[in-house]
Amino acid sequence: MPGLSxxxxxxxxxxxxxxxxxxxxxxxxxxxSYQKQIELLQNVKKGIADVVxxxxxxxxxxxxYQQQIVKLDTQARQALAAGNEELARTALERKNGLQTExxxxxxxxxxxxxxxxxxxxxxxxxxxxxxxxxxxxxVIKAQYSAAEAQVRxxxxxxxxxxxxxxxxxxxxxxxxxxxxxxxRADAVQELEAAGTFDDLTQLGSGEDDIDxxxxxxxxxxxxxxxxxxxxxxxxxxxxAKGELGAGAPGDTAGGESAGAGQEQTG
Amino acid sequence: xxxxxATEGQYDVADADVEGLNDLxxxxxxxxxxxxxxxxxxxFAQLLDYVRTKGTPVSDxxxxxxxxxxxxxxxxxxxxxxxxxxxxxxxx
Numbered sequence: 087m088p089g090l091s092x093x094x095x096x097x098x099x100x101x102x103x104x105x106x107x108x109x110x111x112x113x114x115x116x117x118x119s120y121q122k123q124i125e126l127l128q129n130v131k132k133g134i135a136d137v138v139x140x141x142x143x144x145x146x147x148x149x150x151y152q153q154q155i156v157k158l159d160t161q162a163r164q165a166l167a168a169g170n171e172e173l174a175r176t177a178l179e180r181k182n183g184l185q186t187e188x189x190x191x192x193x194x195x196x197x198x199x200x201x202x203x204x205x206x207x208x209x210x211x212x213x214x215x216x217x218x219x220x221x222x223x224x225v226i227k228a229q230y231s232a233a234e235a236q237v238r239x240x241x242x243x244x245x246x247x248x249x250x251x252x253x254x255x256x257x258x259x260x261x262x263x264x265x266x267x268x269x270r271a272d273a274v275q276e277l278e279a280a281g282t283f284d285d286l287t288q289l290g291s292g293e294d295d296i297d298x299x300x301x302x303x304x305x306x307x308x309x310x311x312x313x314x315x316x317x318x319x320x321x322x323x324x325x326a327k328g329e330l331g332a333g334a335p336g337d338t339a340g341g342e343s344a345g346a347g348q349e350q351t352g
Numbered sequence: 353x354x355x356x357x358a359t360e361g362q363y364d365v366a367d368a369d370v371e372g373l374n375d376l377x378x379x380x381x382x383x384x385x386x387x388x389x390x391x392x393x394x395x396f397a398q399l400l401d402y403v404r405t406k407g408t409p410v411s412d413x414x415x416x417x418x419x420x421x422x423x424x425x426x427x428x429x430x431x432x433x434x435x436x437x438x439x440x441x442x443x444x
Contacts, residue, residue, distance in 0.1 A: 090396075090422065091355070091420040091423075094358065094421040094422060094423050095420055095421040210412075211361070211412050214412035215412065217413070218412075218415055222415065241415070244417035245417050248421075249415075
């Protein structure tokens with residue numbers, strides 16, 4: 087049983103020989119490899135552009151979420167001030183869900199950043215190999231007999247073929263990841279778009295699927311805490327007492343009319 | 353011995369260090385076969401670290417084939433298993 091590396095080497099070698107088998111004449115092999123490298127270099131450039139586009143898209147989405155979070159927070163306050171605690175809770179649950187998504191977007195953007203750097207490095211490396219291959223090709227053609235050239239060329243071509251296979255692999259993985267992120271971002275965006283807070287008032291008491299999913303994203307204790315804090319700030323007291331409990335000095339929300347002038351920040 | 357970490361680059365590992373490399377490689381395979389995710393990732397990380405620290409990076413303008421090729425650092429257990437079954441990680 088070959089090791090991990092053994093298996094991987096076999097696959098790469100098979101790939102290289104497939105790549106190089108097409109031409110029998112050494113100089114043809116060179117030309118063919120050279121041409122392949124140029125194609126690949128162009129693909130890498132396209133791949134980098136693709137990653138950059140995805141990153142920008144996620145950044146835009148991030149901005150949108152931030153605005154939405156501010157809006158939901160305001161709306162939760164308004165609902166609470168109007169005495170509609172249920173509505174306020176739903177708004178906070180959505181806000182909480184979006185905050186979770188925002189964090190995940192942050193890490194996705196960081197990952198894309200890393201991929202962009204990695205692919206740029208791959209492109210530079212392949213470019214250096216390409217340059218080396220080009221000069222070597224001319225030297226081999228000029229200096230060696232056909233038989234000897236064959237051997238030297240196959241050495242160089244193996245090195246270059248391996249690099250090509252590897253850059254191809256790196257690119258494929260980067261693009262797969264980007265694709266996954268894009269699919270997830272799209273799904274969340276749809277979810278979010280289907281359940282905007284504007285529609286919430288029309289939902290009445292019925293909880294829809296979106297609510298449940300958003301609720302699943304958020305932790306209810308966070309929502310409870312935030313609701314309690316908001317109540318304290320608004321000076322509506324009441325239920326806030328239990329929630330704030332431990333850390334708060336004195337009787338934070340003791341009296342219904344106790345001035346909330348001094349805001350307690352949890 | 354020239355060793356490549358896929359998607360990362362080539363390293364020149366001294367002959368004296370190859371045995372340690374093989375040992376880690378075999379342990380990675382065992383963990384992979386036992387479907388022991390945690391130990392697979394641990395051993396595989398050690399293996400990569402071994403190559404990176406014991407080996408010298410091959411310069412960008414050198415054209416040389418590798419004798420050993422390791423899967424990419426972000427390989428998953430499922431991918432590593434697929435590698436044994438012959439599907440491979442290398443695209444088309």
